Amino acid sequence: MTTALILIAILLLGSAAAAMLRRNLIHSALLLIASWAGVAAFYLWAGAEFVAFAQVLIYVGAISMVVLFAVLLTRQNPVAELPAEPASRMRALTGITVAVCTAAILSAAILSSKFTPAADTAPQTSVKQIGLELMHRHGTALLIVGVILTVALLGATILAATDAKEKPEDRP
């Protein structure tokens, strides 16, 4: 049980860290997708099947595609591959320091807190139960999320669209 968790953690954290260190953007994106898949594996391990599949479907299936398209559409010119300038190296150093400090504080807080021992098995939740909960208790939130997604869809389309002139060859 714990061995599986540690394996998942290595996959998840390893690929996330490697993604943030790589210079090749496509490699970064693919490694990040691996780490999202690792998160899905964690959900499976914890017994949240439905969320795990949703995670794979949305992150590995959809968001990854948007990311890869964005990477390919914003191809950097080779001049951008210059060695890092001092200002940016400074910024990187600051960022990593901040992250390490946050990690230290959070871990200390977690390790010093006491939790009541948990149940041995995951709470039984069927898909039907999730659906009913979503529709009844969280109905308003569901509606709001629907509106957010619609607005995001429209916004993304408008932002990324170009006003191309229609050529006669483009007509079906």
Place this chain on the structure above:
Amino acid sequence: MTPLHLCLLISTGLFCIGLAGALARSNTILVLLGIELMLNAANLNFIAFWRFGPPSPPANGMIFVLFSIAVAAAEAAVGLALIIAVYRHQNNIRLQDATRLKG
């Protein structure tokens, strides 16, 4: 150390990797992806508390995660569309070059 401690430590690690990426990298896409990682770390915590925490209304943690995934998807779509718009404008996506909102 209980499994809950371990889960929380893992999610701390993921959060800090995301934070480091978002602060240190100068490529806008990677900054956005770092933020995605931080969101994922939060989701990990929801599931960890749902599984190992004190009893809660059924499926509460899962529903939180579902909403969070939906919002993250919207965020990624709009964010990447913005990045493409910026790229079209200034021909690169380095964060330090995007200093003007008007142009």
Place this chain on the structure above:
Amino acid sequence: MSPASDSYLERAPLELRDWLVQFLPEPLQWLAHHLITVVAVLAVFGTFFAFTTIAERKLLARLQNRLGPNRSGLPWIKGLKLWGLTQPFADAVKTLTKEDIVPATADKWLHFLAPVIVVAFSLMTFAVLPFGRNMIPVELNAALLYFFAAGAATELAIFMAGWSSRNKYSLLAAMRALAQLISYELPLILSVVPIVLVAGTLSTKAIVLTQGYWTSGFLPHWFVFTPWGLAGFLIFIVAALAESNRSPFDLPEAESELIAGHLTEYSGFKYALFFMAEYFGLTALSALGVTLFLGGWQAPCVFLEFIPSYLWFMLKLIGMIVFFIWVRGTLLRLRIDQLTRLAWKFLVPLALLNVGNAAFWVLSAHWAGPLQLVRWAVSFAVIVIPFVIMGRSLTAGFAPRTYRYAS
């Protein structure tokens, strides 16, 4: 349960497995149980794949007035030809012994990983398909979601193949393939939502069981025989054709424009793996269509139930595959703009309307007598009228076609 459910033939495969498992010591039995299932699925669908390729070649040949492959017989036996049925095995030997060429500038790791991922994930989709009564490899509560989640990873593999090859045709084709797959994922999933709405479950097993009734013994209650089910099935078929990159949607591999698409730089066994994954994907989607719309393993009439359920499933599956081959031999390839227009302006709105239609069907479930006729009429109208209007607007102003560049 009808008596047919415990006939000898029906139980035979499961009992064979249990008989084999009992020879092993207790702790290994669980493992052996699943291993045997996996091996059985792999063996059955591996052979199915082999014979799909030969069936496709032969049928296409017949559709085009040719004979198709008919020479390969058995080795060592002269004169025995078996109508060329051993052709797939000869092909397998050929691809296995071919040289594996990796381009010098290719990203070696991704180039290697892409075919592995594509085959692994296309095989994973088979885990939740009920092949017969009580014959389902893994029973999941969220089986449908699992199916689509596993299918989503193949898109990633296509991108990896296209990008890692360092070939502009590969990359262009990969982008095209992704645009196509994302566009058609939406109608595919939306066409399945009505089923979930009516059956009230995401489990494939339960969906098949809800279709297992007959009106007066010979009219099966399959979902395809309802207005919303028929519309959903048609949308599903079109989207499935596009998802499995088959003609008329085989744009990513349009050989006149893009050589062999994202497979341009693949050779030998890796190419064969992609080829295999494509057929596995097609088979899995057809099997899902059979499960959701065509009653799964249920017999069409009560008195035909003596034929075991897995044979019914296979028959329906073969029917679907033959239909897909027939479509490939008949229709012309679409252009990319026509393809995306069809998805976003036609299939997605229709599929959304169909979800509303299914909701109406559920709400009017208690209508009886003449109201039942009204229910059918309304349900048909909701889907047929938009179909006609949208179909007209999709082609408005473009017919009759004028040929500007031909005399």
